Amino acid sequence: MSIASLLQRPFxxxxxxxxxxxxxxxxxxxxxxxxxxxxxxxxxxxxxAIWEGFSLVWYQQAIANEAVQxxxxxxxxxxxxAATIATVAATMAGLATTRKRPFKGQTAxxxxxxQPLMVPEIVxxxxxxxxxxxxxxxxxxxxxxxLIVAHTAFCIPFAYLPIRARxxxxxxxxxxxxxxxxxxxxxxxxxxxxxxxxxxxMAGFMLAFVISLDDVVISEFVKTPGQETLPTYMLGQxxxxxxxxxxxxxxxxxxxxxLFVALxxxxxxxxx
Amino acid sequence: xxxxxxxPSMKTAKEVEEFARRQDTxxxxxxxxxxxxxxxxxxxxxxxxxxxxxxxxAGDYGNVKWIFSTDGWFSVFMQRDIxxxxxxxxxxxxxxxxxxxxxxxxxxxxxxxxGIPTAYFIATRPLSQxxxxxFLITVPFWTNLLVRTIAVMELIRGEGVINNVxxxxxxxDDPIQMMFTDFAIAFGMTYVYLPLMVLPVYAxxxxxxxxxxxxxxxxxxxxxxxxxxVILPIVKPGMIAGSILVFVPSLGAYITPRVLGGGKNLxxxxxxxxxxxxxxNWPLGAALxxxxxxxVMVALLYYVKVSGGDDNxxxx
Numbered sequence: 001m002s003i004a005s006l007l008q009r010p011f012x013x014x015x016x017x018x019x020x021x022x023x024x025x026x027x028x029x030x031x032x033x034x035x036x037x038x039x040x041x042x043x044x045x046x047x048x049a050i051w052e053g054f055s056l057v058w059y060q061q062a063i064a065n066e067a068v069q070x071x072x073x074x075x076x077x078x079x080x081x082a083a084t085i086a087t088v089a090a091t092m093a094g095l096a097t098t099r100k101r102p103f104k105g106q107t108a109x110x111x112x113x114x115q116p117l118m119v120p121e122i123v124x125x126x127x128x129x130x131x132x133x134x135x136x137x138x139x140x141x142x143x144x145x146x147l148i149v150a151h152t153a154f155c156i157p158f159a160y161l162p163i164r165a166r167x168x169x170x171x172x173x174x175x176x177x178x179x180x181x182x183x184x185x186x187x188x189x190x191x192x193x194x195x196x197x198x199x200x201x202m203a204g205f206m207l208a209f210v211i212s213l214d215d216v217v218i219s220e221f222v223k224t225p226g227q228e229t230l231p232t233y234m235l236g237q238x239x240x241x242x243x244x245x246x247x248x249x250x251x252x253x254x255x256x257x258x259l260f261v262a263l264x265x266x267x268x269x270x271x272x
Numbered sequence: 273x274x275x276x277x278x279x280p281s282m283k284t285a286k287e288v289e290e291f292a293r294r295q296d297t298x299x300x301x302x303x304x305x306x307x308x309x310x311x312x313x314x315x316x317x318x319x320x321x322x323x324x325x326x327x328x329x330a331g332d333y334g335n336v337k338w339i340f341s342t343d344g345w346f347s348v349f350m351q352r353d354i355x356x357x358x359x360x361x362x363x364x365x366x367x368x369x370x371x372x373x374x375x376x377x378x379x380x381x382x383x384x385x386x387g388i389p390t391a392y393f394i395a396t397r398p399l400s401q402x403x404x405x406x407f408l409i410t411v412p413f414w415t416n417l418l419v420r421t422i423a424v425m426e427l428i429r430g431e432g433v434i435n436n437v438x439x440x441x442x443x444x445d446d447p448i449q450m451m452f453t454d455f456a457i458a459f460g461m462t463y464v465y466l467p468l469m470v471l472p473v474y475a476x477x478x479x480x481x482x483x484x485x486x487x488x489x490x491x492x493x494x495x496x497x498x499x500x501x502v503i504l505p506i507v508k509p510g511m512i513a514g515s516i517l518v519f520v521p522s523l524g525a526y527i528t529p530r531v532l533g534g535g536k537n538l539x540x541x542x543x544x545x546x547x548x549x550x551x552x553n554w555p556l557g558a559a560l561x562x563x564x565x566x567x568v569m570v571a572l573l574y575y576v577k578v579s580g581g582d583d584n585x586x587x588x
Binding site: 015017023024037047086090096097100104109113115118121122129149150156160214216234257258261262 | 303304317322411569
């Protein structure tokens with residue numbers, strides 16, 4: 001055996017030369033742009049290129065901007081309402097489509113619930129634009145209702161996913177034991193089923209909240225002029241001169257998303 | 273469980289059971305009804321209106337006139353010459369379709385080139401580390417698509433990070449024009465859709481039994497032969513799944529081409545939007561939407577076939 005081969009790493013069947021390098025490059029490329037974006041939100045200067053020292057001036061400016069305030073509050077309200085309704089509907093649907101023998105037509109229900117995931121967002125957006133245009137002409141209603149129902153609809157599959165997963169992993173003998181001990185169906189649900197599925201419901205709510213908060217395409221088509229959400233406001237700003245204010249808003253949205261996703265992972269990893 | 277008995281009394285038992293099952297179906301449908309209702313009204317149902325609108329006449333100021341017409345579908349591929357009224361292929365549309373398909377394929381290839389080694393890397397980490405690496409891949413996917421697109425934009429702009437670094441290093445004197453090109457769109461889509469390639473490929477590599485690889489080495493296969501003949505065939509379903517999961521949203525992408533492609537490098541999604549904005553041709557926009565949806569559905573059905581209907585396994 002030559003010296004050179006002795007100096008090499010021990011042979012591993014799992015190693016493929018170059019793959020680890022590409023993987024590290026991929027992780028670097030995945031995070032570098034986002035880190036740069038966040039870094040420049042703390043830049044003191046107007047430039048997005050020259051670093052002029054640390055400052056919170058762009059955050060202050062974003063918070064003081066009334067358009068940003070209004071859009072931010074609207075986004076939060078919209079995400080809260082849509083995610084809540086979606087989670088309740090998804091929880092009920094989850095209870096209906098798991099744990100027992102599938103009922104007749106269950107596959108159809110399952111396909112329908114997942115339908116918003118199958119159709120390109122732009123197509124759903126256009127469909128809602130047309131549908132709501134008809135309703136607007138008929139009723140004259142111009143309010144937030146359009147955004148709320150649109151968001152609720154596409155949030156349902158995202159809320160449904162973790163709830164269903166949780167219920168499928170559930171030990172059914174617990175419910176039967178409760179029934180054997182003369183618990184009423186409602187009491188069994190309250191004391192056994194609900195606590196077991198609670199992490200799934202929480203995870204579903206958070207996923208739905210993040211999805212609603214981040215939505216651009218459907219909001220852009222459905223909103224009545226003047227009803228900007230934070231992402232549609234940012235999209236509008238990109239047409240003009242981009243200042244680090246957009247970076248500041250982006251960073252806040254990133255922070256919220258990362259927080260929710262981390263919590264989601266935490267809840268999901270604590271399987272019973 | 274039910275007894276295999278055909279006495280008359282058991283028949284009534286069967287009827288009772290049948291009644292109970294029907295009652296159960298009714299209750300559970302009722303339980304699922306809010307979700308069914310909301311999605312039918314505000315996601316699935318409106319698609320039917322799109323089909324209807326694709327067969328109407330364009331209004332003068334947007335919207336439609338309620339007169340049947342196939343002009344919308346006709347203008348997806350064809351147009352009439354303004355001067356002599358002859359039929360022509362709609363070059364502008366064809367070039368946009370071609371760009372959409374070309375850039376989506378390019379995105380799929382690029383995400384595969386980076387995503388497959390990354391998935392392999394994650395799957396071969398010790399179990400204790402794997403969740404962390406997976407988490408790192410998943411986080412960008414759940415963060416705002418627009419924000420990630422803006423991050424790419426700030427990287428490749430004229431006064432962006434890449435151009436500044438190159439100028440600072442005196443490699444170039446004038447900034448390279450990267451924004452508003454097909455390259456920018458493909459780069460951006462690769463960046464935003466990469467996790468969609470990594471996750472399914474990871475799932476299939478994770479199931480790989482490395483004793484097979486060992487056996488291949490024992491039989492004097494070299495590294496590449498081992499990769500091509502043992503690992504790749506096993507991982508193939510995951511790669512096909514990942515490719516479709518990347519190709520489908522790329523084809524329907526709207527935000528990334530709008531921000532990075534500017535107004536001129538349109539893709540399918542932008543062409544649709546144009547018909548509802550400046551184009552004022554809702555029937556054409558509706559026809560384009562249906563076409564896009566059908567393309568995507570075909571790809572997704574193929575995906576379900578390849579991935580073996582992930583969601584039907586439970587009923588077996």
